[in-house]
Amino acid sequence: xxxxxxxxxxxxxxxxxxxxxxxxxxxxxxxxxxxxxxxxxxxxxxxxxxxxxxxxxxxxxxxxxxxxxxxxxxxxxxxxxxxxxxxxxxxxxxxxxxxxxxxxxxxxxxxxxxxxxxxxxxxxxxxxxxxxxxxxxxxxxxxxxxxxxxxxxxxxxxxxxxxxxxxxxxxxxxxxxxxxxxxxxxxxxxxxxxxxxxxxxxxxxxxxxxxxxxxxxxxxxxxxxxxxxxxxx
Numbered sequence: 001x002x003x004x005x006x007x008x009x010x011x012x013x014x015x016x017x018x019x020x021x022x023x024x025x026x027x028x029x030x031x032x033x034x035x036x037x038x039x040x041x042x043x044x045x046x047x048x049x050x051x052x053x054x055x056x057x058x059x060x061x062x063x064x065x066x067x068x069x070x071x072x073x074x075x076x077x078x079x080x081x082x083x084x085x086x087x088x089x090x091x092x093x094x095x096x097x098x099x100x101x102x103x104x105x106x107x108x109x110x111x112x113x114x115x116x117x118x119x120x121x122x123x124x125x126x127x128x129x130x131x132x133x134x135x136x137x138x139x140x141x142x143x144x145x146x147x148x149x150x151x152x153x154x155x156x157x158x159x160x161x162x163x164x165x166x167x168x169x170x171x172x173x174x175x176x177x178x179x180x181x182x183x184x185x186x187x188x189x190x191x192x193x194x195x196x197x198x199x200x201x202x203x204x205x206x207x208x209x210x211x212x213x214x215x216x217x218x219x220x221x222x223x224x225x226x227x228x229x230x231x232x233x
Contacts, residue, residue, distance in 0.1 A: 001147060002147040005086075006085060006145055007085075008046065008048070009046070009086055009098070010085050010086045010098065010101070012042070012043040012047065013039060013043045017131050020123040020126070022122065022123060022129055023111060023122045024108050024109060024110055024123075024129060025116070025117060026116040027117045030042065032121060032122070036056070036097065036109070037054070039106070039129065041053060041059070044063075048187065049066050050066060050187050050189060052189060052190060052191060052192055054192045057093070058194075059088070059092070059096060059143075063145075065184075065194065067145055067146060067148055068088070069143070069144050070143060071142050071143070072140075077136045077139050078136050080099075080136075084144060085099065085100055086100075086145060087142050087144050088142065088143040089137070089139045090141050090143060092140050092141075103133055103134050104134065105131070105132065106130070106131050107130070109128060109130065111124070111128055166223050166224075167222040168221045169220065171199040172197055172198055177195045177196065179207075179230065180196070180197070183203070183206050183207060183230070188209050190202055207221075208220045211226060214229045
């Protein structure tokens with residue numbers, strides 16, 4: 001399963017880089033054009049990882065919550081030795097790319113004007129989104145998908161009292177965060193900010209989607225029956 005996710009994400013990024021209908025743009029960054037972070041995030045979302053991060057600044061924390069491990073200590077960032085296919089290379093302020101193996105990475109770089117917005121849709125230069133040899137940007141960390149998200153999903157139950165509080169839009173706190181972690185662990189989104197303990201519109205949408213799949217009343221309220229289904233998986 002883990003290797004399927006990695007291969008799917010890497011292949012997605014490679015296919016985007018090879019298709020000139022996709023270029024670089026920060027204004028329309030979730031397809032058909034991408035920027036550096038939306039490309040990497042989209043690749044793993046398409047592979048089934050329920051990421052809610054939206055840019056380089058919140059990628060590391062969200063990825064660690066979604067089955068990635070920080071393996072920076074086992075990689076030589078200067079040479080790339082120790083990297084594996086599917087590794088995420090991250091500079092949390094400026095840039096990210098996806099390592100695809102064989103000393104190569106895929107990255108979204110810049111548009112045809114040398115700017116981040118205002119270009120034509122699609123790759124006008126062949127280097128807006130492209131495959132190139134490894135280099136040290138410099139990267140802050142290397143994140144590797146291992147699928148080890150279940151422990152956090154299980155730990156989420158520890159924040160839920162025996163009473164299983166009824167939660168609905170507007171609720172806040174650790175019980176909400178636990179519910180959000182459980183939803184994400186089951187493959188349902190809770191919004192850009194992830195498991196933040198705030199029961200907003202995106203969390204309600206995710207909960208309703210979960211309820212539909214479980215053939216429950218889709219009221220967007222996490223009561224006893226929904227809690228039971230969430231905890232059982």
